[in-house]
Amino acid sequence: xxxxxxxxxxxxxxxxxxxxxxxxxxxxxxxxxxxxxxxxxxxxxxxxxxxxxxxxxxxxxxxxxxxxxxxxxxxxxxxxxxxxxxxxxxxxxxxxxxxxxxxxxxxxxxxxxxxxxxxxxxxxxxxxxxxxxxxxxxxxxxxxxxxxxxxxxxxxxxxxxxxxxxxxxxxxxxxxxxxxxxxxxxxxxxxxxxxxxxxxxxxxxxxxxxxxxxxxxxxxxxxxxxxxxxxxxxxxxxxxxxxxxxxxxxxxxxxxxxxxxxxxxxxxxxxxxxxxxxxxxxxxxxxxxxxxxxxxxxxxxxxxxxxxxxxxxxxxxxxxxxxxxxxxxxxxxxxxxxxxxxxxxxxxxxxxxxxxxxxxxxxxxxxxxxxxx
Numbered sequence: 001x002x003x004x005x006x007x008x009x010x011x012x013x014x015x016x017x018x019x020x021x022x023x024x025x026x027x028x029x030x031x032x033x034x035x036x037x038x039x040x041x042x043x044x045x046x047x048x049x050x051x052x053x054x055x056x057x058x059x060x061x062x063x064x065x066x067x068x069x070x071x072x073x074x075x076x077x078x079x080x081x082x083x084x085x086x087x088x089x090x091x092x093x094x095x096x097x098x099x100x101x102x103x104x105x106x107x108x109x110x111x112x113x114x115x116x117x118x119x120x121x122x123x124x125x126x127x128x129x130x131x132x133x134x135x136x137x138x139x140x141x142x143x144x145x146x147x148x149x150x151x152x153x154x155x156x157x158x159x160x161x162x163x164x165x166x167x168x169x170x171x172x173x174x175x176x177x178x179x180x181x182x183x184x185x186x187x188x189x190x191x192x193x194x195x196x197x198x199x200x201x202x203x204x205x206x207x208x209x210x211x212x213x214x215x216x217x218x219x220x221x222x223x224x225x226x227x228x229x230x231x232x233x234x235x236x237x238x239x240x241x242x243x244x245x246x247x248x249x250x251x252x253x254x255x256x257x258x259x260x261x262x263x264x265x266x267x268x269x270x271x272x273x274x275x276x277x278x279x280x281x282x283x284x285x286x287x288x289x290x291x292x293x294x295x296x297x298x299x300x301x302x303x304x305x306x307x308x309x310x311x312x313x314x315x316x317x318x319x320x321x322x323x324x325x326x327x328x329x330x331x332x333x334x335x336x337x338x339x340x341x342x343x344x345x346x347x348x349x350x351x352x353x354x355x356x357x358x359x360x361x362x363x364x365x366x367x368x369x370x371x372x373x
Contacts (some may be wrong), residue, residue, distance in 0.1 A: 006073060008069050008072040009072065010064045010068055011064075012061075016290055017060060021055055023251050024051055024054060024251050024252065026259050027251075029047075029048065036053045041256070047256050050255055050281075051069060051255055054285070054286075056276075058286070060290070063286070066252070070087060070114065071086055074139075076272075079223070080143060081141040082141070085134065090119065091119075094123075095170055095371070095373060096127070096128045096130065097117065097171070098157060100131075100134070100177030101131070101133075101176070102173070102175020102177045104257075104258040105175065105303075106282055112354060113354050113361060114131065116362045117129050124373070130161065130169075134176065134180075135153060137300075138293070146303065150176070150179050150303075151309065154180050154187055154213075155188075157180065158185065158187070159192055168193055170193045170196070170369050171185070171195045175351065176304075178199040179304070182308075189313075189314060191315070192194075192315045193372050194317065195316070195318070195319075196365055197317065197318070198325060200317075200333045201310070202335065203336070211331055212331075215332075218329050220327045221244070225327065232261065235298075235308070237305035241295055244294045244298065246294075254294055255285050258285045259281060259285065261351075262276055265351035267324035268322065275350065299318050312336055312337075318364075319340070319344070320346060320353070320361070320364040321343070322350055322351075322357065323345070323348065323350070324351065325349070325353075
């Protein structure tokens with residue numbers, strides 16, 4: 001296993017962008033849905049409008065340039081190349097912070113928070129920021145064999161921080177990033193200053209616990225999502241390869257598969273553009289398309305869905321709960337995270353806070369970790 005860390009730049013061949021536009025122009029559309037809402041999935045009017053914008057107005061080169069404005073690197077774990085952004089703060093005593101994204105996201109979600117975290121007005125709040133691409137996502141390589149589950153990723157992240165010279169570090173994540181961050185705290189507690197989560201996950205305790213009105217509401221949202229919105233997870237955790245053929249061949253399919261989750265999980269009143277600017281949505285979609293990660297990103301569900309460790313976590317933990325991303329009762333979390341030092345229910349925001357509410361997320365990270373410096 002090579003521990004070498006090498007510089008990386010995003011350099012998309014023009015032929016790939018030309019092929020994308022050609023495929024978008026030749027999309028074979030299905031008939032319209034038979035309902036007047038999103039209950040059967042992405043409405044055809046929205047899908048056509050999004051793909052038309054993608055074809056005629058979206059500029060991947062601008063996003064590519066923005067990515068390349070950050071220091072990016074690759075390093076190898078068991079023959080798999082892992083991509084990451086690493087921004088060292090100019091402030092000597094900055095705290096190392098590892099940020100892990102989830103699905104259907106990527107490192108592009110974090111671009112609005114990195115500079116503010118690394119170079120704050122108050123040097124006492126500074127972080128050295130490390131943002132890796134999950135295996136099979138973005139600019140990391142796609143696994144060619146089984147075994148890249150959340151515990152293995154957590155171990156790789158611990159080794160990554162060692163290679164970067166950080167013996168002790170903080171960690172933050174949502175979605176799969178929450179699972180990875182919690183698993184890091186289970187498997188490498190001596191390395192963690194503390195962890196911060198926007199989607200804490202905890203099993204139902206064996207003993208009865210009292211649930212307040214907010215906890216009851218969270219359970220209601222979770223049960224509704226499980227009944228009506230978890231089909232994507234059932235497919236990705238059981239048949240990711242079958243799903244991958246359509247996502248690899250049709251950009252319209254890739255767009256619809258990702259856009260549905262952004263629409264469902266972001267905090268808005270029916271207009272996704274209120275919460276997620278269309279260009280930022282297409283950053284995520286285009287990243288999946290160009291890297292061909294429809295199957296490989298889904299395969300993480302096959303590896304890890306309902307198999308992630310839910311052991312108790314004993315390192316200091318903070319949770320910032322955005323209302324559209326509020327699923328697990330605090331009373332359950334208090335049983336799992338035994339050193340739960342910070343919990344804040346926020347007024348706005350959903351599953352993608354680094355895009356939806358970047359200023360709020362930055363403040364939450366500063367406030368929680370300020371007490372652990």
